[in-house]
Amino acid sequence: xxxxxxGERASLTIGQDEALHCTGPWTLQHLPDLERAxxxxxxxxxxxxxxDAGRITAMDTGGAVMLYRTVMQLRRQxxxxxxxxxxxxxxxxxxxxSANWDRIEVAPATKSGRMEQxxxxxxxxxxxxxxALGFIxxxxxxxxxxxxxxxxxxxxxxxxxxxxxxxxxxxxxxLLAFLIGVVISYQGAEQLRKFGTNIFVVDLVGISxxxxxxxxxxxxxxxxxxxxxxxxxxxxxxxxxxxxxxQTLGLSPMQLLVxxxxxxxxxxxxxxxxxxxxxxxxxxxxxxxxQLHVSFTEFVMRFEEAVALRHxxxxxxxxxxxxxxxxxxxxxxxxxxxGGVDDVGRHTTTSVVQSIFLVIVFDALCSILLSxxxx
Numbered sequence: 001x002x003x004x005x006x007g008e009r010a011s012l013t014i015g016q017d018e019a020l021h022c023t024g025p026w027t028l029q030h031l032p033d034l035e036r037a038x039x040x041x042x043x044x045x046x047x048x049x050x051x052d053a054g055r056i057t058a059m060d061t062g063g064a065v066m067l068y069r070t071v072m073q074l075r076r077q078x079x080x081x082x083x084x085x086x087x088x089x090x091x092x093x094x095x096x097x098s099a100n101w102d103r104i105e106v107a108p109a110t111k112s113g114r115m116e117q118x119x120x121x122x123x124x125x126x127x128x129x130x131x132a133l134g135f136i137x138x139x140x141x142x143x144x145x146x147x148x149x150x151x152x153x154x155x156x157x158x159x160x161x162x163x164x165x166x167x168x169x170x171x172x173x174x175l176l177a178f179l180i181g182v183v184i185s186y187q188g189a190e191q192l193r194k195f196g197t198n199i200f201v202v203d204l205v206g207i208s209x210x211x212x213x214x215x216x217x218x219x220x221x222x223x224x225x226x227x228x229x230x231x232x233x234x235x236x237x238x239x240x241x242x243x244x245x246x247q248t249l250g251l252s253p254m255q256l257l258v259x260x261x262x263x264x265x266x267x268x269x270x271x272x273x274x275x276x277x278x279x280x281x282x283x284x285x286x287x288x289x290x291q292l293h294v295s296f297t298e299f300v301m302r303f304e305e306a307v308a309l310r311h312x313x314x315x316x317x318x319x320x321x322x323x324x325x326x327x328x329x330x331x332x333x334x335x336x337x338x339g340g341v342d343d344v345g346r347h348t349t350t351s352v353v354q355s356i357f358l359v360i361v362f363d364a365l366c367s368i369l370l371s372x373x374x375x
């Protein structure tokens with residue numbers, strides 16, 4: 001039993017009708033006494049238990065967590081527990097706690113050991129991995145169905161994504177690629193001038209840009225620009241219950257929101273990579289002309305000799321895989337949002353970090369494999 005400054009009491013008792021009666025303000029300051037009350041209660045033997053919450057006068061998140069945890073403990077014991085009489089605003093708070101229960105860290109009555117904390121962390125990571133694999137599997141099945149029946153593709157959503165994520169990204173992508181080419185050529189010029197090997201600036205700029213830097217820079221840029229937008233858009237739709245409305249109408253969120261973005265990025269990234277290759281090489285060509293006195297004609301002639309076609313194809317070949325990683329991570333993080341605007345921001349940030357990390361890991365693996373194959 002807990003008593004507030006105004007004389008209100010928060011209690012949890014078993015009545016003569018063998019029902020669980022909750023009364024008073026279930027707020028954070030009353031939780032210690034309520035937890036002690038739960039610990040000493042003598043529960044009835046019946047498997048059917050009614051929780052009468054109609055006399056709860058106040059409730060915050062702490063009280064909702066306390067009530068939900070108590071109900072879940074009883075249900076894990078094999079009892080059927082029904083909560084009745086809870087005011088509408090308290091019921092909504094309890095529903096939010098239920099929806100986010102797997103991410104709520106409730107402080108236990110006693111401090112857990114390090115092994116228990118480690119086990120909890122591993123268990124949480126395993127659940128996330130299972131959800132991610134399930135999402136990848138669902139996406140793979142969806143792609144297969146669309147390839148078998150192209151008429152199911154949402155062409156309007158795909159074209160809209162092509163415009164927003166492709167055409168609108170041309171200015172920033174071109175500027176960044178041009179500056180990267182300028183920087184590489186300028187830094188290389190300082191070293192090549194010392195040995196009189198000015199012409200080798202073509203090899204430096206051409207191979208590094210076409211094979212590695214252009215596809216990687218474009219992927220990182222799109223991950224920050226489009227991947228974050230995917231997570232924020234889908235997350236906002238989930239918070240505002242628009243996704244529930246979509247499912248009620250019999251539409252598949254996978255076909256409507258995920259697959260058009262995946263297909264659009266798979267088309268966009270190779271094209272943006274070619275665009276970045278051209279502007280990056282042009283930036284390097286300008287610096288080579290000004291700093292190393294390598295004319296445009298000499299640059300082009302050396303470029304044809306030194307830069308093999310395989311470097312260009314390797315860079316372009318990575319782009320579709322980068323696109324799949326960015327689109328799936330962004331959409332997956334959007335679907336994982338459960339709370340409010342704070343949760344939207346957190347998962348949006350997570351989508352960018354994970355996308356860039358996975359893109360770099362995939363690029364590193366490709367470099368290792370291509371080195372083994374002497375490519």
